[in-house]
Amino acid sequence: MNERVNILGVEVDAVTMAQAVKKIESLIAEKKSSIVATANAEMLMMSTHDEELKKILNSAALVVPDGAGTVWAAHHLGFDMPERVAGADLVQEIMKIAPSKDIKIFLFGSAPGVADKAKLKAEELYPGIKIVGTRNGYFSADDEAEILAQIKNSRADVLLAALGVPKQEKWLFAHKDELKIPVSIGVGGTLDVMAGVVKRAPLWMQKAKLEWLYRAMLQPSRAGRLTALPKFVLKVHASKK
Numbered sequence: 001m002n003e004r005v006n007i008l009g010v011e012v013d014a015v016t017m018a019q020a021v022k023k024i025e026s027l028i029a030e031k032k033s034s035i036v037a038t039a040n041a042e043m044l045m046m047s048t049h050d051e052e053l054k055k056i057l058n059s060a061a062l063v064v065p066d067g068a069g070t071v072w073a074a075h076h077l078g079f080d081m082p083e084r085v086a087g088a089d090l091v092q093e094i095m096k097i098a099p100s101k102d103i104k105i106f107l108f109g110s111a112p113g114v115a116d117k118a119k120l121k122a123e124e125l126y127p128g129i130k131i132v133g134t135r136n137g138y139f140s141a142d143d144e145a146e147i148l149a150q151i152k153n154s155r156a157d158v159l160l161a162a163l164g165v166p167k168q169e170k171w172l173f174a175h176k177d178e179l180k181i182p183v184s185i186g187v188g189g190t191l192d193v194m195a196g197v198v199k200r201a202p203l204w205m206q207k208a209k210l211e212w213l214y215r216a217m218l219q220p221s222r223a224g225r226l227t228a229l230p231k232f233v234l235k236v237h238a239s240k241k
């Protein structure tokens with residue numbers, strides 16, 4: 001087993017992308033309703049004042065270091081953290097092996113139509129992939145039973161939930177025993193990116209660790225969230241012994 005690094009009270013797995021994918025394959029084989037989380041700086045900051053989210057993350061089967069901030073924090077605290085494992089990239093890696101390993105995937109979340117577009121994109125990129133269901137992420141409590149039945153009956157191996165943080169983590173945790181899906185992953189804006197609704201930063205910006213800046217420029221409504229980053233840096237530094 002790999003090391004886990006405690007960042008602001010959350011145990012993050014020090015894994016490479018390849019190790020994360022292998023771990024997910026073994027969780028699928030175990031069939032135990034496992035939750036996988038992708039922890040970026042914003043999520044780790046949120047968990048410092050959201051005990052429920054922190055508990056869910058610490059009970060997850062795998063927490064990957066999503067984002068330059070998480071990798072920086074581990075290094076700053078003196079631990080190894082091999083590389084960034086971005087949620088959007090992890091989803092692509094899972095989809096890439098899905099046809100040959102017969103991994104069935106359900107896409108849940110985002111605005112109406114987005115998951116269907118992401119399904120078409122996945123089918124174009126990964127011929128033979130089985131996207132066994134889609135459902136948008138805007139629903140009321142009355143719709144919940146029907147959504148649960150739809151996901152359960154799809155017999156998916158992997159449920160990708162794009163409801164935003166922390167809604168997706170809390171929803172997956174609350175329903176995991178009922179759903180009995182081997183692996184559920186909160187994937188934030190990934191379906192939007194796949195559907196082409198939101199673009200990812202150009203590669204040079206990703207490499208320069210500036211993806212957060214690009215997202216804020218593109219969606220100014222997100223800019224307010226950027227204040228979490230300097231706060232995260234200060235908090236991690238303060239937690240250093």
Ligand code: UDP
Binds near residue numbers: 109163165188190191
């Ligand atoms: N979303 C949803 N239901 C909600 C709230 C949000 O399906 O009740 C979707 C939203 O349309 C978007 C995703 O959740 O596709 C959240 O994306 P964001 O980039 O904000 O992800 P985060 O930064 O929270 O990971």
